[in-house]
Amino acid sequence: MSEATPEQLIRRVAVGETTFTLLGTAHVSSASVADVEREVGSGRYDAVAVELCDSRYRTLTQPDSLERMDLFQILREGKAGMVAASLALGAYQQRLAEQFGIRPGAEMEAAARGARQSGYPVWLIDREIGTTLKRVYRRVPWWQRAALLSGLLASTLSRERIEAEDIERLKQGDMLESTFAEFAERSAVLYDSLIAERDRxxxxxxxxxxxSGAREVLAVVGAGHLAGIAAALEQGIEDPVGVQRELDRVPPGARWPRVIPWVVVAVILGGFAIGFSRSTELGLQLVLDWVLINGGLCALGALLAAAHPLTVITSFLAAPLTSLNPTIGAGFVAAGAELALRRPQVRDFRRLRTDVTRARGWWHNRVSRTLLVFLFTTIGSAAGTYLAGFRILGQLV
Structure with missing residues (x-):
């Protein structure tokens, strides 16, 4: 059974011998921090759960965690885009902090801090933010992904004050939902990944x-999750571990995007072969077009990212070769060169969260600029591959 106190956004749900007290909070309200501190300090609970995952908890409790980030490993593992998205989300939260004088997540930090001081175990119950973003990306149709990423970028770089309706959404909802609000309202898939799945x-x-035997548990969650979590607890979950395993699974990507690069390579190499079979002059012209278009657009991406001049040259030379080998990307080579030529300093990591709240900061900070080099050269090389490919086919037909 459950009881609700709408004024305080509290619901109590009894499951077996355990009573869960769900405390709904507003992400930009100092009153929520006070509510959390009062509830945690009441002495009624055996454990405190917070709507945080391991990585977000480390970000809150270890502000210097970014200083230990291995940027080269991130590039090698293909996580540059995910890190950039996480930084963009952090930049949006920083804008909220500047406008309202309270850091989003302060109520979660207060709950964890109060629990530690009272000797309660702290349960981190949210799904990893990286998993959530990956599931969102994989589940939305490919034609919506560009709009999704552009919306995230716009929310990051905009310097306009956050509108009243966005504030109300934050008070009643969820940080991720608010960031992607325009799309979540129109996409059932997006809403499911951002909210409903995380409720379960x-x-x-x-x-x-x-x-573990806890009888009284306080769960501090965003107000938008209150009803969903309460409903899931009341309905019952026979296999909690199995549900987590299923919701942690990232849907596999479609096969055709992995096949296309190899098809393109075969077409390009076949075009070279046909060109040289017709005449040496034609073959050399096709190779020259390939180098100039592919390398030129990749170098342009490096220039747009304000890369080191040697990185620009490296991008130009690498793209025509890496585009014929789908196992390594031009973005990785270019970002690796930038990282070697302009190794980020400690202050770059320390100022990263602040710098990415401004458009200029993305280019000024060596860490975020390296990520931009990776992204822009990857896009440039991809565009160059297809444009040069069409150019080659056009000369052969």
């Missing part, structure tokens, strides 16, 4: 952790 995931985490 957090309910499953609560039930799993409660097996």
């Amino acid at each position: 995931y957090m309910a499953a985490r609560l039930l799993e952790e409660a097996r």
